[in-house]
Amino acid sequence: MQDASRRQFITSTALLGAASVLPTTVSAQTACPSLPRLIHQVYFWLHNPDSVEDRNKLIEGLNSLRQIDSVRGLQIGLPASTEKREVVDNSYQVAETMLFDDAAGQDAYQIHPLHKAFVEQYSYLWRKVVVYDSMAV
Known part of the structure; x- marks a missing residue:
């Protein structure tokens, strides 16, 4: 029984060692070529930042944008309670x-009517919006 455990340990160690020399700079597109390439990130600062009701209303509106045909994925988030560092902006x-x-x-x-309706119906909630668009490489 000890020999089997020893062989398993040696095999696992060898596999881990081999994996450590493989290139680690694989892009998201190489790893998952079917992922959409354009990433549209939007950050909202509310007029009433402490209002759970306003926050939930905005989230409701954002969820309506899932119906737009060209949207391949949509994720809505709140600031994470991660370590406070100079480079982290969680003021949204x-x-x-x-x-x-x-x-x-x-x-x-x-230009989709649902997006235009979203802006018309919910823009009163935010005081500032910042958008970051990027292309996956």
Whole structure:
């Protein structure tokens, strides 16, 4: 029984050692080529930052954007209670990340009637919005 455990340990150690010399800079697109490439991140600062009701209303509105055809993924988040560091900005109240196949999909989203209705119906809730758009490499 000890020999089997020893062989298993040696095999596991050898596999871990081999894995440690493999390249680790694999892009998200290489690892998952089917992932949408355009990442649209939006951060919202509310007029009433302590209002759970306003926050939940905004989240309700953001969820309605899932119905837009060109939106391939949508995640809504709140600031995480991670370590406070100089480079971390968690002063926003709600964050949204959307995935699109490409810039054309994001352009279609911007002019879609549901997006326009969202802005019209919910913009009174926020005092500031910051958007970061990026392409996966």
